[in-house]
Amino acid sequence: MYYLDFLRSLHVALEPRSYMEIGIRHGDSLALARCPAAGIDPEFNLHAELGPEVTLFRETSDEYFERSDPLAPLAGRPVDLAFIDGMHLAEFALRDFANVERNARWTSVAVFDDILPRTSEEAARDRRTVTWTGDVFKLLGILDRHRPDLLCLRVGTEPTGLLLVLGMDPGSRALDRRYDEIVAEVVVPDPQVLPVDVSERHRVLDPTAVLASSAWQLLREARDRQEPRAAGLRALRRTVRRDLGRVGPGPLRRLLATA
Numbered sequence: 001m002y003y004l005d006f007l008r009s010l011h012v013a014l015e016p017r018s019y020m021e022i023g024i025r026h027g028d029s030l031a032l033a034r035c036p037a038a039g040i041d042p043e044f045n046l047h048a049e050l051g052p053e054v055t056l057f058r059e060t061s062d063e064y065f066e067r068s069d070p071l072a073p074l075a076g077r078p079v080d081l082a083f084i085d086g087m088h089l090a091e092f093a094l095r096d097f098a099n100v101e102r103n104a105r106w107t108s109v110a111v112f113d114d115i116l117p118r119t120s121e122e123a124a125r126d127r128r129t130v131t132w133t134g135d136v137f138k139l140l141g142i143l144d145r146h147r148p149d150l151l152c153l154r155v156g157t158e159p160t161g162l163l164l165v166l167g168m169d170p171g172s173r174a175l176d177r178r179y180d181e182i183v184a185e186v187v188v189p190d191p192q193v194l195p196v197d198v199s200e201r202h203r204v205l206d207p208t209a210v211l212a213s214s215a216w217q218l219l220r221e222a223r224d225r226q227e228p229r230a231a232g233l234r235a236l237r238r239t240v241r242r243d244l245g246r247v248g249p250g251p252l253r254r255l256l257a258t259a
């Protein structure tokens with residue numbers, strides 16, 4: 001399934017009341033939003049027709065999150081759905097996620113693009129290819145290890161996969177605290193070495209099965225009831241396991257996460 005088709009169906013399933021997109025380029029993914037939305041990109045060049053409630057910001061995501069009220073264009077609502085598709089370097093994507101999470105609620109969903117590069121060249125930090133994922137794939141391991149409380153779904157969309165992050169905790173500062181340590185560990189010069197589970201798409205979920213899960217209904221209803229995170233997250237994990245099987249970190253990653 002092409003990633004834009006998946007995202008279109010995700011908007012329908014989740015019915016977000018607020019949407020944030022980091023990296024909009026021609027507006028193809030931003031055009032899917034049917035709610036108050038903020039699009040952030042220092043160099044966008046729109047081709048697509050956007051919905052009436054979209055506000056555009058021609059600036060970097062770091063500049064955007066320095067604003068005193070980043071939720072103002074969303075009528076003050078927390079971000080229900082975010083698409084993180086800006087600068088394709090691991091440390092930028094990590095900052096984008098931490099900033100999105102701080103402005104979200106546990107029922108929100110964050111989506112990273114390009115987490116399944118096909119070659120080491122495509123994943124290079126120094127861009128040399130037309131289609132470029134950079135080293136955003138490292139977010140898979142970073143979140144498994146440093147935020148095992150999150151529910152991470154790797155979805156096998158074309159061309160280069162999506163990572164859906166569920167169960168966010170707006171009060172968590174774990175990634176901020178460990179940011180320098182994480183960057184020192186993961187930012188390494190090219191060539192980038194692709195782990196086998198990325199290059200061979202291990203533990204990757206079928207997009208149709210993900211969209212058919214009742215997790216989206218659970219999240220919508222929990223959002224409407226303003227259910228607290230702890231109980232809601234337990235029910236969400238049960239639902240995801242029933243619908244999609246085990247999606248958490250593998251045994252080695254789980255050991256590392258608690259080390």
Ligand SMILES: C[S@@+](CC[C@H](N)C(=O)[O-])C[C@H]1O[C@@H](n2cnc3c(N)ncnc32)[C@H](O)[C@@H]1O
Nearest residue numbers: 023024025028029040041043060061085086087
């Ligand atoms: C892959 S394109 C986005 C495509 C779009 N999301 C879609 O699927 O139709 C990446 C965009 O990120 C933008 N970008 C680069 N650095 C950024 C940053 N620091 N903050 C926000 N956007 C950034 C680029 O200008 C580019 O337009």
